[in-house]
Amino acid sequence: MYSLRRKLFSQNFLYKRKLVKKLVLKSSIGKNDLVLEIGPGKGIITQKLINQAKQVIAVEIDGYWYKYLQNKFINVKNINLYKADILDFQLPSSPYKVFANIPFSIEGKIIRKLIGSYNPPEDCYLVMMKELAYRLCAPYKENMFSVMHKPWFDFSIYHHFERTDFVPVPSVDVVILRFKKQDNPLISRKERKDYQDLVRLGFNQGLPLMKNLKNKFGLKKTSSAFNKIGIRKDIKPSYLSLSQWIKLYSELC
Numbered sequence: 001m002y003s004l005r006r007k008l009f010s011q012n013f014l015y016k017r018k019l020v021k022k023l024v025l026k027s028s029i030g031k032n033d034l035v036l037e038i039g040p041g042k043g044i045i046t047q048k049l050i051n052q053a054k055q056v057i058a059v060e061i062d063g064y065w066y067k068y069l070q071n072k073f074i075n076v077k078n079i080n081l082y083k084a085d086i087l088d089f090q091l092p093s094s095p096y097k098v099f100a101n102i103p104f105s106i107e108g109k110i111i112r113k114l115i116g117s118y119n120p121p122e123d124c125y126l127v128m129m130k131e132l133a134y135r136l137c138a139p140y141k142e143n144m145f146s147v148m149h150k151p152w153f154d155f156s157i158y159h160h161f162e163r164t165d166f167v168p169v170p171s172v173d174v175v176i177l178r179f180k181k182q183d184n185p186l187i188s189r190k191e192r193k194d195y196q197d198l199v200r201l202g203f204n205q206g207l208p209l210m211k212n213l214k215n216k217f218g219l220k221k222t223s224s225a226f227n228k229i230g231i232r233k234d235i236k237p238s239y240l241s242l243s244q245w246i247k248l249y250s251e252l253c
Helices: 002-009 017-025 044-052 063-072 104-116 130-137 144-149 189-202 209-217 219-229 242-252
Strands: 034-038 055-060 079-083 097-101 123-129 153-160 174-181
Touching (some): 104 130, 130 153, 130 174, 144 153, 219 242
């Protein structure tokens, strides 16, 4: 059944209960929290979340595992189980956290749904491919995604797995990506669209930043902003720090 699930949904399952318990215990999830789990499968993570959180929402697309979980947790009061595609599922309207081992094939779509929602999670732990997780954290050099979302979220690597922690064994390295909503965002929510539009424009076609921005804001205004912030005229957008992007937004918008 695991191999069929992997073929359909590109998902590898954690099976070491002690490891799962350790990871959930050291998370920020507490007895007053509502937690969303995506793709619970056999329910190993689910069981630990039930023990630690006030309420668990588990969203499972696979009919086999949905029925399995219904039977497994039939007498459990603090779980709401849904058979649904998470990409079509309505996220909670009240504060919530996420802890999930998500399918590799749609991990980017899931992250965009969570981060881009009207009510994003307070704190989120996602088991996912290391390569994408590191691109989102951007520890060495920023990229369009990291610059677009870091004003509102803190990204970090929560845990590095061994490949043998999973069944079937994945062909790629796997980590837990954590992103936490900032208590004091660097840019207000009402300015989010304008800021992200600037970032998209700046990263357009991989051209130097000045070339992308001067057509909209004019050469004089753009040059003045670059000089004030101390940005080279030939710089590529990925070489700006987050603080420089925020200053640039303040100067141009």
